[in-house]
Amino acid sequence: MSGGRRRLGGVWRRRRPLRTRLALAVTAAVAFVAVGVCAAAYLVVRSALYEQLDLSLTQSARLAAQRNPGEPAGTLAGECRFLAAPACAEVVPADPADDPGRPGQLPVAPAAREVAAGERAPYYTNIAVAGHPARMLTTDYAKGRALQVALRADTVEAGIEEASRWLLLTAVAGVLLAAVLGYWVSRTGLAPVTRLTATAERIAATRDPRHRIELPPPLPGALGREDEITRLAGSFNTMLGELEQSVTAQRRLVADASHELRTPLTALRTNAELLARAERLTDAQRERASAALGRQLREVTGLVNDLIELARDEEPTPLVEQVRLDAVVERCVEGARAHWPGVPFVVRTEGVVVAGVPARLSRLLTNLLDNAAKFSPGGTPVEVDMAHDSGVPEVTVRDHGPGIAAEDLPYVFDRFYRAGAARALPGSGLGLAMARQIARAHGAELVAEAAPGGGALFRVRFAAAPA
Numbered sequence: 307m308s309g310g311r312r313r314l315g316g317v318w319r320r321r322r323p324l325r326t327r328l329a330l331a332v333t334a335a336v337a338f339v340a341v342g343v344c345a346a347a348y349l350v351v352r353s354a355l356y357e358q359l360d361l362s363l364t365q366s367a368r369l370a371a372q373r374n375p376g377e378p379a380g381t382l383a384g385e386c387r388f389l390a391a392p393a394c395a396e397v398v399p400a401d402p403a404d405d406p407g408r409p410g411q412l413p414v415a416p417a418a419r420e421v422a423a424g425e426r427a428p429y430y431t432n433i434a435v436a437g438h439p440a441r442m443l444t445t446d447y448a449k450g451r452a453l454q455v456a457l458r459a460d461t462v463e464a465g466i467e468e469a470s471r472w473l474l475l476t477a478v479a480g481v482l483l484a485a486v487l488g489y490w491v492s493r494t495g496l497a498p499v500t501r502l503t504a505t506a507e508r509i510a511a512t513r514d515p516r517h518r519i520e521l522p523p524p525l526p527g528a529l530g531r532e533d534e535i536t537r538l539a540g541s542f543n544t545m546l547g548e549l550e551q552s553v554t555a556q557r558r559l560v561a562d563a564s565h566e567l568r569t570p571l572t573a574l575r576t577n578a579e580l581l582a583r584a585e586r587l588t589d590a591q592r593e594r595a596s597a598a599l600g601r602q603l604r605e606v607t608g609l610v611n612d613l614i615e616l617a618r619d620e621e622p623t624p625l626v627e628q629v630r631l632d633a634v635v636e637r638c639v640e641g642a643r644a645h646w647p648g649v650p651f652v653v654r655t656e657g658v659v660v661a662g663v664p665a666r667l668s669r670l671l672t673n674l675l676d677n678a679a680k681f682s683p684g685g686t687p688v689e690v691d692m693a694h695d696s697g698v699p700e701v702t703v704r705d706h707g708p709g710i711a712a713e714d715l716p717y718v719f720d721r722f723y724r725a726g727a728a729r730a731l732p733g734s735g736l737g738l739a740m741a742r743q744i745a746r747a748h749g750a751e752l753v754a755e756a757a758p759g760g761g762a763l764f765r766v767r768f769a770a771a772p773a
């Protein structure tokens with residue numbers, strides 16, 4: 307997976323691959339929790355151990371004060387120099403001038419004087435006596451004096467040290483485990499993404515949209531409950547399918563078009579070559595050749611224009627508007643009457659509005675009217691009808707010509723398809739393909755059927771009309 311780039315302070319920096327970022331994030335999260343839990347455990351163990359010690363210091367202080375009330379400054383009980391058990395107690399006066407000649411063995415902090423003066427609440431401190439860790443309580447005793455009680459804290463300190471060693475070990479192991487976990491999560495979690503990327507890169511390299519991403523077989527009852535990556539892969543496959551279809555359709559259109567253009571272009575060239583040697587032709591021959599050349603040029607131009615329209619797929623949305631369908635039908639029939647003066651058009655319309663592009667709808671109807679007129683034997687009418695059953699607008703174009711043979715019916719909407727009988731008539735077989743494409747772009751359906759009593763019937767059925 308190649309790393310992306312991110313703009314940082316105006317400079318583009320390479321971003322770490324997603325897999326590394328995920329691994330780092332998981333590692334950091336798990337490591338944070340592991341270290342946090344160990345630190346909390348350390349604090350809890352430490353305070354529990356000290357609590358026990360503090361409790362016995364309080365009891366010793368109470369006992370010493372009860373047994374020896376109102377003593378002057380100096381050692382009250384126990385042995386304070388080396389702090390052998392039991393606890394040692396010493397009276398500290400508020401004024402250092404009242405200290406006994408022999409200084410006490412317990413350290414006296416200014417705070418202790420404050421407690422003696424009654425200006426401060428009792429407190430605990432960690433001290434060292436003769437190189438040993440000890441814990442001391444300074445509490446009130448009698449007026450102007452405080453009582454200091456101390457106990458050796460070797461076992462407590464050793465316990466705390468032992469606990470901290472174990473907890474540190476646990477934290478280190480936790481961080482290592484977090485790293486392993488982060489790596490594993492990023493590998494397994496991103497494996498489908500890696501597959502997806504590999505497929506995308508393969509398609510980009512080979513330009514072949516036939517590749518697909520392998521999806522896990524769907525579990526029964528899990529439909530619609532797949533994970534995000536599986537759904538993404540599914541959408542990706544769908545998109546590839548569409549792409550493949552569209553590429554195939556484009557290729558076929560180009561192949562069909564070049565094949566169809568070959569014949570009229572050959573005829574054009576023949577006539578052009580003929581006219582190049584005009585001095586050898588009679589006036590009548592020259593006239594005929596140039597008329598044919600003009601007709602063939604018009605045909606080729608028409609064909610190319612049709613192809614361009616066919617290659618366009620959807621109606622551009624900005625052009626879509628609410629269209630009076632009856633007005634469009636009437637305008638198209640006017641045009642057809644002018645173009646086919648020998649064909650009577652019988653029209654019945656009703657006011658219907660559909661959403662669409664007027665010029666494209668005209669094109670659709672003109673193609674149908676053109677076919678109907680082209681295949682109508684002299685004098686027979688072409689009937690154009692509008693219906694509006696159950697809110698669904700519908701236009702039908704019906705003629706009294708030969709109709710479409712059942713074996714041709716499935717193919718008349720194919721590009722360049724012309725039934726055998728139609729080959730003698732002008733046309734390239736693109737009209738109906740275009741008509742169906744326009745209908746689909748408008749959400750409508752165009753079908754051909756045999757009219758009752760002979761002739762062809764084309765039906766354009768729109769989606770439900772807007773209110």
Ligand SMILES: Nc1ncnc2c1ncn2[C@@H]1O[C@H](COP(=O)(O)OP(=O)(O)OP(=O)(O)O)[C@@H](O)[C@H]1O
Pocket residue numbers: 673677678681705707708709710718719723724725726727728732733734735736737738739762
């Ligand atoms: N009204 C109709 N009656 C009988 N056959 C029809 C009718 N309309 C279409 N067809 C058949 O369907 C074929 C395809 O029609 P389409 O309009 O696509 O092509 P075309 O009319 O031959 O050429 P173009 O419309 O491109 O000039 C026709 O060649 C013809 O065989």
Ligand SMILES: [Mg+2]
Pocket residue numbers: 673676677733736737738
């Ligand atoms: Mg046609």
